[in-house]
Amino acid sequence: MQSQAEAKHDDAEIKHAQHSEFVSFTVAGQAFCLKITQIREIRRWSPVTILPHAPADVLGVMNLRGAVIPIYDLSARFGLQQTEASERNVVIVVSVHGKPVGLLAESVSEIISINPDDIQDTPPVDSRNTMDYIQGIISHDDTMVRIINLDAVISVPEQVLS
Amino acid sequence: MAGSIQDTFFEECEELLEAMDEGLTAIEGGDHDPEVVNAVFRAVHSIKGGAGAFGLDELVAFAHKFETVFDEVRANRLELDTKLIQLLLRSSDHLSDLVAVARDGGSTDEAHHDVLISALEEYIEEEEEELVFQPMGLGGAFDAAPIEMEKERIYKIRFHPLKDMYGTGNEPYFLFQTLADLGTLEVQLDDSELPGFDALDTDESYLTWKLTLTSTESKSAVESVFEFVEGLCELSIESDSDAEDEANALAALDAAFGVMPEEGADQVAAPFEAPVPASEPVAEAADPAPAPAAAKTAAPKAETAKTGPNPTLRVDLERVDRLINAVGELIINHSMLAQQIANLDVADLRDVETELEGFKNLARDIQEGVMSIRAQPVKPLFQRMARIVREASAATGKTCKLVTEGENTEVDKTVIERLSDPLTHILRNAVDHGVEKPEDREAAGKARSGEIRLTASHRSGSVCIEIKDDGAGVNRPRVKQIAIDKGLIPENADLTDSEIDNLLFLPGFSTAKEISNLSGRGVGMDVVKNAVTALGGRINISSTPGKGSTFTIILPLTLAVMDGMVVSVADQTMVVPITSIVETMRGSDDMVNNLGADGTLLSIRGNFVPVCDVGAALGLDKPDHDQPPGVYLLVETETGQRSALAVDDIHDQRQVVIKSLDGVCGNIPGVAAATILGDGKIAMILDPESILAASPSAAAFDTERRLNNAIAS
Structure with missing residues (x-):
């Protein structure tokens, strides 16, 4: 049984050798995605503890199995309207600079397999802020999915409150 | 490597x-x-x-x-x-x-x-025989002081490596090379044991060397060449003047305590860490050089071993910290579980609750056990302090003796590390300012030599460290004059003795008449106070003129857990360290007085203290003067100033596990760290000191009143 499954897995691997898997999700109605290897886990939103004097895009801190991790509102971070977080929303836990960080998104859509050749450069638009955060775009099921440049979105943690 | x-x-x-x-x-x-x-x-x-x-x-x-x-x-x-x-x-x-x-x-x-x-x-007597320690393979790495030439000796060495020696990468050639450095070496190989080619086991050792060394070196030097292969070979060293000197045999014994990297460098410390098992290798190591002295010396060593410390284990600090974190989680997990069970709609929970209670006790046991791993006796710290006193005495021309007590009192490792600087400072001060010059002491009818007593003890959940000198005590008129001169207190201030003593802790206060080598570098006792406060502790001074002064430092037992008061501020749950709270009170309208546009004063038994709204200071909500918050926490700042922190409510007083916010977010004014409460939520641990500094009204008030109120305590 196991060997069969493995063989099947191997097949898929060969077929998608050059493909990378991305998790797509929506933020303020727009489709974004992150490489699946960047994501540590996805959790349902639960109220966070507010950090005093924090900027609008830092929602606060959350208890992730004993670790205190900061939660960012991706929407506010991208210069879109602030998310009214509710139980329907999700927190995507990613690892940036070796530290876990939570990103609030509206909802997670699906896992998509992307051929690196299909990734298009971000066409120049006026919003500089957004430009920095977006690594590239791809077309998936006739919708535009934006690939997030995680390192640009979350710089060094210490700068959160600078 | x-x-x-x-x-x-x-x-x-x-x-x-x-x-x-x-x-x-x-x-x-x-x-x-x-x-x-x-x-x-x-x-x-x-x-x-x-x-x-x-x-x-x-x-x-x-x-x-x-x-x-x-x-x-x-x-x-x-x-x-x-x-x-x-x-x-x-x-x-x-x-x-x-x-x-x-x-x-x-x-x-x-x-x-x-x-x-x-x-x-x-x-060092002239005819003294130099015992040179010559590490193998690094022979000639050092040239210790002039080696006295002695008559040449001939050593006959029989060297048969065991197969294990080859496994450790030791190469006879290098040993011989090192030996050759000591004198003239003749090497003779005995391959008589070598079997025929068919019977040859490539892993076995068949070769024996017979070496003849003519050297002026002592036998111990020759033996130390083979130190690294100790136990990995059959070795006999005979010298023509074998029984000549007992000291050689002694040295051989000591060489056994030397570095043996193959077996883990831990061996060096073995006599001090695990003396009981170590005494055996001593006797063994002396075997290759049978000498009457060996047994003689080994015996008393074994004796000390019995009274020596228990065997210890060296563990990476990070591992212990991970364990402490995990135990912290366990305790949080327990309270979360307890809360969940209490919320269950089940008729009979008694059995579950009993088991839960057992779980709680176990968790507490584990926590105490783990905390005790981090705890270390203050002994090494106190020993270092003896040196400080020695140096300070030498620099000031005074004679002081440090007497230590309670050296086995155990304190968290970090506390010990961070206590070193404040203690050094206090002790230098004690020698420099406290203890009088020998002549003055004699005139005052005291012993010429001053005595400084350093004591550590446990006192109801905290550690108390006391530094007591038998010097002249605080020169209060002078201290007061300096404080006035430096503008720290107004000229007409009426201060009690204890208030004057505490002036020493004010920033920018230094009493040294002339800038001496030791203290008086412009760094005052306020630095000491800050260091102690940073550890969650308090420091006090008491002094009797002519008899001396005593500094008392009270510290929490551990830094990982602290007692906090759980309060709510603007719908958020927060924790205020108990150590900073002097008093809590429920406010009533007639206690609150407005001062100017924003200032609020709280009247406590006739005294007015400035009020700081915690929610406003943290930027969580707008201060609402029409509806004064319900509860006030009276806190005392480092400068001894009192303020009232206004919070919405007090819920509980409990032990909380401290979670650092370093790396999670930058430094947040007003917040010291975070903790995880029973419901799994994170709560901020507040830092009253920086809340007051961040609060504009309190800050303004602070400047205004500083002169009058410098030591309201």
């Missing part, structure tokens, strides 16, 4: 230096037991041995001189008088400096080094 061995060496040096200090302190205290002298000798010797292996020439050379003098003492050729003891103490200080320099770089005071060297040399 070399780096990690070197690290281990320095770690062991710390322990050896401690052992050395301990021994010297005992000697200073009048204990001239040969075992104590031996212990110090061994410590110095092991440092020298390790240093030699790493080519730390300066350290080796100095340790050698030091050791030689001790050897003389050991052989009863030198008497331990006060002058010698002082020299030995200063030499031990210098030795730790050299170790520090070797580890961290930098340089030592060369003049001081030379003075000590020549002072030590005075004690």
Whole structure:
């Protein structure tokens, strides 16, 4: 049984050798995605503890199995309207600079397999802020999915409150 | 690899230096037991041995001189008088400096080094035989002080490596090469045991060498060449003048305590860490060089072993911290579970609750156990302080003696580390300002030599450290005058004695008449106070004119857990450290008085203290003057100033596990750290000091009232 499954897995691997898997999700109605290897886990939103004097895009801190991790509102971070977080929303836990960080998104859509050749450069638009955060775009099921440049979105943690 | 061995060496040096200090302190205290002298000798010797292996020439050379003098003492050729003891103490200080320099770089005071060297040399008798420690493979890495030429000896060495030796990568060729450095070497191979080619087991060892060495070196030097293959070979060394000198055999014994990297450098520290098992290898190691002295010396060693410390285990601190974190989680997890179960709609929960109670007790046991791993006795810290007092006395020309008590009191490791600076400062101050000059002391009818008493004890969940000198006490009129001169208090301030004493802790206060080498560098006792407060502790001074002063430092037992008051502020749950809270009270309208546009004062039994709204200070909501918050926490700041923190409500008082916010977000004004509450939510641990600093109204008020209110306590 196991060997069969493995063989099947191997097949898929060969077929998608050059493909990378991305998790797509929506933020303020727009489709974004992150490489699946960047994501540590996805959790349902639960109220966070507010950090005093924090900027609008830092929602606060959350208890992730004993670790205190900061939660960012991706929407506010991208210069879109602030998310009214509710139980329907999700927190995507990613690892940036070796530290876990939570990103609030509206909802997670699906896992998509992307051929690196299909990734298009971000066409120049006026919003500089957004430009920095977006690594590239791809077309998936006739919708535009934006690939997030995680390192640009979350710089060094210490700068959160600078 | 070399780096990690070197690290281990320095770690062991710390322990050896401690052992050395301990021994010297005992000697200073009048204990001239040969075992104590031996212990110090061994410590110095092991440092020298390790240093030699790493080519730390300066350290080796100095340790050698030091050791030689001790050897003389050991052989009863030198008497331990006060002058010698002082020299030995200063030499031990210098030795730790050299170790520090070797580890961290930098340089030592060369003049001081030379003075000590020549002072030590005075004690070394001319006909004394130099015992040179020659590490194998690094032969010639150091050239210890002039080696006296002696008549040549012929050593007949039979060397048969066991197969294990080849497995450790040791190469007979290099051993012979090192031997050849000692003198003229003839090598003869005995391959008689070598079987035919068919029967040859490539892993077996068949070869034996017969070596004839003509050298002026002592037998111990020859033996030390084989030190690294100790136990991995059959070795016999015969010299034509074998029974000549007992000292050689003694040295061989000591060589057994030297560095043996193959078996883990831990061996160096073995005599101090696990003396009971270590005493056996001692006897064994002496076997290859059968000498009557070996057994004689081994016996008393075994004796000390019985009274020595328990065997210990060296563990990476990070592992312990991980464990502490995990236990913290366990406790949080327990309270979450308890809350969940309480919310269940089940009729009979008694059984579950009983089990849950057991779980709680177990978790607490584990927590206490883990915390105790981090706890360490203050002894090493106190021993270092003895040196501070010694140096301070020498620099000021006063004579002071440090008496320590409660050295086995255990405190969290971090606390111990961070206590070093404040203690150093207080002790220097005590010598510099507290204890009088010998003449003055005699005039006052006291002993010429001052006494500073350093005591540690546990006191109801905290650690109490007391530094008490028998000096002149705080010169209150002078202290007050200086505070007035520096504008710290108004001229007409009417202060109680204790208030004047506490002026010493004000920032920018320094009483030194002339800037001495020690204190009076513009760094005052406020730095000490800050350091203690940063550890969650308090410091107090009390003084009796003519009798001396006492500094009392009260510290929490651990830094990982603290007692906090759980409050709510603007719908958020927060924790305020209990240590900073003086009093809590429920507010009523008639207690609150407005001052100016934003200022609010709280009237407490006729005293007015400024109110700081915590929610507003943290930027969580707008201060609402029409509806004063319900509860006030009266806190005292470092400067002794009192303020009332306004919060919405107080829920609970409990132990919380401190979670650092470092790396999660930057420094947030007003927040010290975070913790996880029973419901799994994170709560901020507030820092009242910085809340007050951040609060505009309180800050303004603070400046206004500072002069009048400098020490409202």
